[in-house]
């Protein structure tokens with residue numbers, strides 16, 4: 555069997571995504587129980603119990619989701635499409651758990667000033683970070699305020715130095731991989747998520763950069779979270795996995811004797827509400843109950859992966875460098891059968 559290192563996976567001739575690879579345990583693990591595996595991390599100088607960040611989408615992160623994720627030791631990035639930001643600015647609801655907010659390139663100066671003065675992480679939420687407008691917005695914010703800035707998204711590492719030079723503290727990696735994203739279909743742009751993460755990871759290593767890496771899009775289960783972190787991401791950003799929960803904005807809908815919630819792309823018609831170029835879909839997903847259940851499942855899955863991989867903490871998981879590339883049949887074999 556060929557065991558691949560990150561370097562070799564990065565040179566694999568086809569672009570890879572999460573279902574194309576798996577982690578291979580190659581050592582006798584010293585971890586007696588998965589509770590010994592520690593998933594804590596420091597992300598943008600904040601302590602997280604689990605490096606999970608919610609997508610700044612209007613069906614994923616409102617104030618309630620941000621507050622709950624904060625309690626669970628994760629990070630919610632408030633969306634910029636509904637009234638959440640206004641509520642936050644007028645402090646109508648409890649805001650103590652909101653540490654990160656998204657803004658657009660045209661968001662008013664006074665809003666950014668207020669958010670920065672409250673110590674918030676600012677996420678410049680765009681489809682393509684590789685744009686002079688995004689870079690100059692980032693530069694402007696970093697020059698004027700003492701705020702941490704997340705930019706995104708990128709598909710490869712070729713511009714990572716430019717992003718870091720503009721002051722960006724973290725970057726969202728992934729174009730075309732989101733579960734309600736139609737970018738690749740509409741434009742032909744995008745790379746498999748594993749190859750995207752690795753390309754950026756190696757650009758960062760090679761150039762000695764500090765920018766923190768967020769694997770964003772296409773993460774479907776706790777195993778994908780473990781893979782993304784083992785590949786070199788500092789944190790994962792989740793849309794669909796957190797959508798459909800009690801804390802996600804939107805109503806629970808009863809249809810065909812089942813409970814559902816809406817989940818839609820930020821560039822979908824439902825968000826844009828005008829006849830612009832659409833790069834996102836709108837769908838219904840089964841209602842999942844409280845988000846704590848999803849977070850606990852991720853935490854359990856990740857700690858179990860760490861136990862297999864003989865990793866007491868996430869730094870140790872990153873040091874492991876043993877992956878398999880799966881054929882389609884190997885992937886199918888891994889799935890439970892009815």
Ligand code: IMP
Pocket residue numbers: 609610611707726728730731732733734735736737770771772773791792793794795818819820821822833834835
């Ligand atoms: P998911 O976790 O696979 O559902 O992906 C969530 C990610 O999809 C978000 O964090 C964004 O990066 C991306 N995304 C959100 N809305 C859109 C859209 O309308 N078009 C393309 N990508 C989107």
